[in-house]
Amino acid sequence: MKTIYLDNNATTRVAPEVLEAMLPYLQDYYGNPSSMHTFGGQVGRRVRQAREQVAKIIGAQPEEIIFTSCGTESDNTAIRSALATNPGKRHLVTTRVEHPAVHSLAARLAQEGYRLTELPVDSEGRLNLEQYARSLTPDTAIVSMMWANNETGVIFPVEEAATLAHNRGILFHTDAVQAVGKIPIDMRANCIDMLSLSGHKLHAPKGVGALYLRKGTRFSPFLIGGHQEKGRRGGTENVPSIIALGLACDLAAQKLTTENTVVKELRDKLENALLDRVPRCRVNGDRVQRLPNTSNISFEFVEGEAILLRLDEYGICASSGSACTSGSLQPSHVLRAMGVPFTMAHGSIRFSLSIYNTEEEIDFVSDTLPGIIEDLRALSPYWEAGDALCARGEG
Ligand code: PLP
Numbered sequence: 001m002k003t004i005y006l007d008n009n010a011t012t013r014v015a016p017e018v019l020e021a022m023l024p025y026l027q028d029y030y031g032n033p034s035s036m037h038t039f040g041g042q043v044g045r046r047v048r049q050a051r052e053q054v055a056k057i058i059g060a061q062p063e064e065i066i067f068t069s070c071g072t073e074s075d076n077t078a079i080r081s082a083l084a085t086n087p088g089k090r091h092l093v094t095t096r097v098e099h100p101a102v103h104s105l106a107a108r109l110a111q112e113g114y115r116l117t118e119l120p121v122d123s124e125g126r127l128n129l130e131q132y133a134r135s136l137t138p139d140t141a142i143v144s145m146m147w148a149n150n151e152t153g154v155i156f157p158v159e160e161a162a163t164l165a166h167n168r169g170i171l172f173h174t175d176a177v178q179a180v181g182k183i184p185i186d187m188r189a190n191c192i193d194m195l196s197l198s199g200h201k202l203h204a205p206k207g208v209g210a211l212y213l214r215k216g217t218r219f220s221p222f223l224i225g226g227h228q229e230k231g232r233r234g235g236t237e238n239v240p241s242i243i244a245l246g247l248a249c250d251l252a253a254q255k256l257t258t259e260n261t262v263v264k265e266l267r268d269k270l271e272n273a274l275l276d277r278v279p280r281c282r283v284n285g286d287r288v289q290r291l292p293n294t295s296n297i298s299f300e301f302v303e304g305e306a307i308l309l310r311l312d313e314y315g316i317c318a319s320s321g322s323a324c325t326s327g328s329l330q331p332s333h334v335l336r337a338m339g340v341p342f343t344m345a346h347g348s349i350r351f352s353l354s355i356y357n358t359e360e361e362i363d364f365v366s367d368t369l370p371g372i373i374e375d376l377r378a379l380s381p382y383w384e385a386g387d388a389l390c391a392r393g394e395g
Contacts, residue, residue, distance in 0.1 A: 001315040004361045008201075009150050009178060009294060009352035010319055014244070015203040021247045022205070022240040033237055034228065043239055050246025054210050057249040058176075058195065059186035066211045066229045067242050071177040071198030072101040074211040075144070077222035077233070078173040078194040079105055082142035083114070084220035086171070089141035091115040095127065095156070096337035101196075102144050102175055103333070115139070124286040125154035125338050133164050142171045147179035147195075151334040151350055152285030153294025155183065159190040166191045171217070177201055177209075181252030182259055182291050193217045199241060203354075204248035208241035255355050263353050264292035266362050270351060271295045273366035278373050284340055284348060293353045298335075298344035301383040302376045307349055310372040316365055319350040343382065 005013070031040035033047045051062040068074045079092070079102070094106050096118045110116040117135045121127055127145075136143070143165045148155045162172040173194040179185060181202035187195065195212040199205060213219055213232070225234020252259075271283060274297055284296040299307065304320030311318055331345030340348070351365075377383040 004316045006351045007317045008354040011200045012203045018244045018248050022244040025240040050242045053246035053249045057253045059188045066232045068209045070209045074196030074209045075101040081220045082171045085218040086141040091139040093117045093143045095119045097334045125152050136168050140170045144173045147174045147176040148291050150178045152296045153291035154285040155289045162192040199245040202248050202252045204245040205241050208245050260292045270362045277370040295351045299347040302347040
C-alpha cells in the first residue's frame with residue numbers, strides 16, 4: 001500500500017539530495033571539525049558552509065547561528081539565557097498556544113518562582129496585540145512567541161510584537177520551527193533577538209536544529225563544555241546532520257514559491273473538498289494568516305483517533321488534535337485556548353502537506369474521508385442526538 005503522508009508538521013521526509021550530501025560525512029569524512037589536521041579541517045569547512053546556508057534562509061549572518069540538537073533545545077536555550085542574563089527580572093510572557101518546548105518550560109519556570117503571563121487567543125487563534133502590549137512590564141525579562149502554530153498553522157505578528165518588546169528593553173524570542181522554509185523570514189527587517197528552527201521540519205534529519213542569536217545579544221550557554229560554537233554550545237558537532245540542515249535550508253529557500261503556490265493550492269483543494277462534502281465540519285484557525293501547508297479541520301461528533309485509525313487503513317497519515325492523557329481523551333491545549341467546542345475539538349484532524357504531495361493523493365483523500373466520517377457517525381449516539389438538535393435548530 002502506498003503511503004500518503006500528510007503529517008509534515010510532525011516531521012518530514014529527508015530530501016534525497018540532503019541524504020546524499022550527508023552520507024560521506026558518516027562514512028569517509030569522519031574527522032572532528034575542531035581538529036588541527038587537514039582531515040578534520042575539511043570537515044570544519046563544510047560546517048562553516050552549512051552555517052552560511054542556515055543564516056541565509058533567515059537573512060542572518062553566519063556568526064549569529066548556533067547549531068543545536070533540536071528545536072526544543074533551541075527554545076530552552078533562548079529562554080533560559082534571557083533569564084540568566086537578566087537576573088533582576090522575574091517575569092516572562094508567552095502565549096497559551098505554544099508548543100510544549102516553550103509551554104512546558106514556562107510552566108516549570110513558574111514553579112521555580114518566575115511570574116508567567118500566557119496570552120489568550122481568540123476563536124480564530126489570533127493574538128490581541130494591545131493586550132500583549134499591556135502585559136509587558138519593567139520586570140519582564142523575555143517574550144517567547146511562536147511565529148506559526150504547529151497545530152493550526154496560524155501566524156502571529158511576531159515582528160510587530162518584537163518591536164513593542166524592544167521599545168521597552170525586553171528580549172524577544174520566537175519559536176519559528178514551523179515557519180522557517182514555509183514563509184519568508186528576514187531577520188534584517190525586524191528586531192527579534194532569538195529564533196529557533198529545527199531540521200526535521202524542513203526535510204533534514206531529526207536531531208539537529210539551530211538558534212539564531214542576534215549579534216550583540218547577551219547570552220548564557222545551556223550546554224557548558226568545549227569551545228564549540230564559540231563557547232555558546234559545548235559538545236562535538238553533529239556534522240552529517242549540520243551539513244544536511246545547511247542543504248535543506250538552501251533547498252527550502254529555492255522551493256519557497258512552490259510552497260506558497262503549489263502546496264497552498266493543494267491544501268486549499270483538500271480543505272474545500274472536505275468542507276463541501278462533509279456536513280458539520282469546520283476549519284480551526286484564521287484561514288488567511290496561516291501557513292500554506294496546514295489545515296486543521298474539526299468533524300463534529302466523531303473521535304479524532306477513530307478517524308486517524310480509519311485513514312491509516314488506507315495508508316493516509318495525519319494527526320489529531322487530541323491526545324490520550326491519563327485514560328481520558330483531552331482536546332489539545334491549542335484548540336481549548338481557542339474555545340473550540342468539545343464536540344468539535346474531539347474530532348479535529350491536522351493535515352500538513354509538503355512539496356512531495358501530489359494532486360492524485362489529495363483527490364484520493366478527498367474521495368475517501370467523507371465515507372469514513374459517514375461510517376463513524378452512523379456508529380455514534382452523539383451524532384443522532386446532535387442531528388436531532390440540528391434539525392430543531394438548536395445544534
Ligand atoms: N516548536 C514547534 C512549533 C514545533 O512544532 C516543534 C516540533 O513539533 C518543536 C518546537 C520541537 O522541535 P524538535 O522536535 O526539533 O525538538
